[in-house]
Amino acid sequence: MDRRPTKVYRLGEFVERATFADLSNSAREQLELRILDAVGCAIGAVDAEPPLRIRALVADLGGAPRCTLFGGGRTAPDRAALYNAALVRYLDYNDSYLAPGETCHPSDNLGAVLAAAEYAGCDGRELLTALAVAYQVQCRLSDEAPVRRRGFDHVTHLAYSAAAGAARALGLDAESAANAMAIAGTALNALRVTRTGALSHWKGLAAPYAASCALEAALLAMRGITGPAEVFEGNKGFEDAIAGPFEIDWSKEGLDRVERTIVKRYNAEVHSQSTLEGVLELKAMHAIDPATIERVTIDTFDVAYHIIGGGEEGGKTSIGTKEEADHSLPYMVAVALLDGQVLPAQYELERIRRADVQRLLRRIFVRPDEGFSRRFPAEMPCRITVSTADNRFHAIEKRDYEGFVTRPMSWAAVATKFDELAAPHADEALRRELRNAVRGLKERAPVAELARLLARVGVGSQPNESEE
Template sequence: MTEVQELAKFVEKATLRDLSPEALEQLKIRVLDTLGVAVGALDAEPIVAIRGLLEDLGGTEQSTLIGGGKTTPERAAFFNSALSRYLDFMDAYLAKGETNHPSDNFGAVLASAESVDAGGAELLTAFAVAYQVHSRLSDVAPVRALGFDHTTQGAFAAAAAAAKAMGLPAEQIANAVAMAGTANVALRVTRTGNLSNWKGLAYPHVSKEGTWSALLASRGITGPEEVFEGNKGFKDLAGHYELDWSKENLERVTRSIIKKYNAEIHSQSALDAALKLRAEHGIDPSKIASIALTTFDVAYSIIGGGEEGDKQTVRTKEEADHSLPWMLAVALLDGELNPPQYAPERIVADDVQSLMKKVTITPDQALSDRFPDEMPAVVTVTLDDGTSYTREESAYDGFFTQPLDWEGARRKFDALTTPFTDSALRDEIAGIVHDLENHRVSELTAALAKVSTTRDAVTATV
């Protein structure tokens, strides 16, 4: 067999019984977390624009849009993935040379599963497959240093998961993965320099293409059978690696991490340290003379002003949530970093823009050596009178060494969805998710269709 055929055999054989109880619980927590951050983005300007486009385009009503309406599976995959990605509040997986967000695949899984009237067990299995494929390819074949985006490995995962959710046989799974993986090699410029809306839409595009590739494969369309090992294949891009799919399991979800703060993943421990300093010492932000952060090289490179561009020019939401100086400044000023901090007027406010200029960030090799098993960050805040406070954090609640439990996930879900739902609907969605293997996917999507697309509309009508 070719390598894509071996991958497809692994995907075809996967069942929910392959997950340990811990992995299954963590997978359900990630379903709830993904839905929460998706609902929380329903009134974001790009999301409203995309919904309007989909309404104009129409399409056979096979798969549900969160917030109501139906369209074709690949368009629903794009929209729902855009929702879960837009706030940049989703989960992540840390590999030494790559970081990805496996929950980005949920839009493809949900739309694909609903299109064939699948059960919740099939949806969960496909979602677990997405975590395993996306994470393991990132472990062995990172491409960021080569100038390519992490959505590149994601294309293989999205197609594998969509095909699994549709119940396709191994031959068609292989063709879906081959087509999506060949056609979606993405440039890292997506996340460097001045950031555009595409930062949050690059993976939704992959979800769409993975779903579309599965649909094509279901009709007998074939893809390059040596997409990995062939002449000019993926291994010619990423370098040689060994990955035996016959020895893989579905446990990688337990190594993924959930965000505590609405910020790029590598900032989480630094923000935790800064906010703990603020609370413990009653720091008055107006009296801060300087903020010094020493951290691991990946955080510095991506969001600290390193190889992926200056992070002192912040004008938009996309730039703000990828600027460590801005995020540290607003967190110390407001005592939190959640969706309200990304209001356009808050992003460019004088106090935030001024304080972020006082932030210096330095990479440290000893800290870098501890990544990705830890996310070490040392924050020192110095006041105008010379007083300094220092704190180091290497993990946080939601990191894989301190996994979020269902109650914690529910608190985050409620906080994000309350403006768009009433308590009964929140209970309904969460109840279905926690017992998803005993429900049809259509039950979950029916509940998601009842979510309001207008903030506080539910409260206003009660």
């Protein structure tokens, strides 16, 4: 790569110089909490059909047994990253980051960074540092170079962040890290059609695919393969073709962005979280019988309206699949009112297609509110008004939810979420070991120890992956 100070080379310098000492105590704790949350989401998805199909493909293709698959078996790093990241992402229950023009899921980086760390023989501190790098890169690109309004998906930023995190775990120097990001950033520009109209499996798999390819880019760069030095600012580069001009002074960046990410309380698209908390509070306060509901009106910020409320990304009342359901605010509110919760069970096909929820979701109306839009993303404001057959009206207004930056989840709360998700596939003893292993990453425990525990998660009948 040309050693002139191109933007990607300066980003490579940031990757190379990052150390565990750069992490504050708070950032370290939040990284461990995010890993536990992501691992819980992954374990909760091990029997889901799309990840099982990926696992079968990995078993069929084989690969050098260098990295661990959650649930047992070993394969090549990029294939382990694909499968493990698919598990983290599938339920759509992992963490999020809100920028004015972009929303992303930073724990989408975990599959690639964990595979790179295991491949390189890292300890827990090195894993935390590499993951912090990935979080910082993805979140700051979301802040300064949003792509959604130009028709590209937030996964476009993940190409750079996953390559950056993998490069840090692999111990690459600035030049090689820059090449890794240049390769991934040039090759992996995801289209927003992934999340508009009729949704497919790719909604949950676009990020895992990009992360696994970004890890492969880092492995190529480690072996001397170069990428376009002006991937950001060059002719037909990222700025010219996708994001427009932007500036980030990476020499002044820290590793603290993880502290501004948020954890989901409900198994639902992130912009729905405060609405769902409000709906459930309203139902409990007034003992609302869903059978009596005539209309639910939700006033919310414009991002929520456009993505999950029926705005520019398509209608949200024709719901027949899991992918459509967890991106439909009418469905999520309806099932919350009926079932009193929004968890993976609420996305079983039998539940989605039942007449009660299909009928109620058509009585739910979402509209944008300019005042709420101005308060986002510092807040997640909404107003819910429910009218019932006896001419009664119940209303509640929310500004955040438990898990938001202003009301962060405690370790105990995330551990409870982890246990709920993992219990069907990991007994109490294994869950305790996993919690302790994640909490102890900062004590220099080898990443391989965490990987061995993740291999013990039960997924039923195992494909015949290669074993060392």
